[in-house]
Amino acid sequence: MARSLKKGPHIDEKLAKKVATRKPSQGGIKTWARACTIPPEFVGYTFLVHTGKNFDDVFVTEEMVGHRLGEFAPTTKFVRHGGKMQKEMEQKAKATEIATAQAAKASGDAKKK
DSSP states (O other): OOOOTTTOOOOOHHHHHHHHHSOTTSOOEEEOOTTOBOOGGGTTOEEEEEOSSSEEEEEOOGGGTTSBGGGGSOSSOOOOSOSHHHHHHHHHHHHHHHHHHHHHHHHHHHHHO
């Protein structure tokens, strides 16, 4: 849900105070404020954004200004689809890749002789 333009961006006050008192080289700033909008003052700082279980490092760059801190620290981990069939397909693909690499090496050795 977008925030109204007349209200302005939501910037966590505690986080803004921490940024004002610290230097960028002093390590990461721990925060649970995932909904905080990134203002230009945050550029160059590293934030440790809470993901629900642990903290992810987010180094703020100029391209991130206007986005939210939570966008750069995903809360879910992708588990690949498939199962037994997918695993078999991956093994076949790996075997063909190895076979083509060996064939290319053998043809390279034959050209040298």
